[in-house]
Amino acid sequence: MKTRDVRDLVHFEEDAAHQQTLYETDRLFSRVICLQEAQGLGPVGDALADAVCLVLAGEVSAQVGLGRSRMRQWETVLVPAGSDLTLRNASEEPAVVLLVTAPPPGVPGEDAGPSGSGGDAGRVAQPEEPVTGG
Numbered sequence: 001m002k003t004r005d006v007r008d009l010v011h012f013e014e015d016a017a018h019q020q021t022l023y024e025t026d027r028l029f030s031r032v033i034c035l036q037e038a039q040g041l042g043p044v045g046d047a048l049a050d051a052v053c054l055v056l057a058g059e060v061s062a063q064v065g066l067g068r069s070r071m072r073q074w075e076t077v078l079v080p081a082g083s084d085l086t087l088r089n090a091s092e093e094p095a096v097v098l099l100v101t102a103p104p105p106g107v108p109g110e111d112a113g114p115s116g117s118g119g120d121a122g123r124v125a126q127p128e129e130p131v132t133g134g
Helices: none
Strands: 018-024 030-033 040-043 050-057 059-064 067-072 075-080 084-089 096-100
Touching: 018 067, 030 040, 030 084, 050 059, 050 067, 059 075, 059 096, 067 075, 084 096
Parallel strands: none
Antiparallel strands: 018 030, 030 096, 040 084, 050 075, 050 096, 059 067, 059 084
16 A cells, blocks of 8 residues: 655745646546645646545635636635636645546547647646656
């Protein structure tokens, strides 16, 4: 059994949101997203996967499709397949978000196509290069 302490994945960067994979399997993908003041992420989405976004710390503004809400620690939002998610830190304090997606983005054999509003096709919050801890 593999366990991880999410606090080990919490790091902040000055120029962009920090993202690090928590777990990834053939059926599930989870990522910790760390946002400093005024940082954001998105729009991101996947045409074939649902996602749940959980605020672990701080306060964020979340937009799913055309709906928008301010979320505080322990609040969640469902991101249905085909919807875009945009996150923005909503306070001066750092924010930490857990994003869980099923199935994982880019599952072989899927043709997700463009999300329609600028999100990456078939991807959920994927950095261009792998993120390493440290």
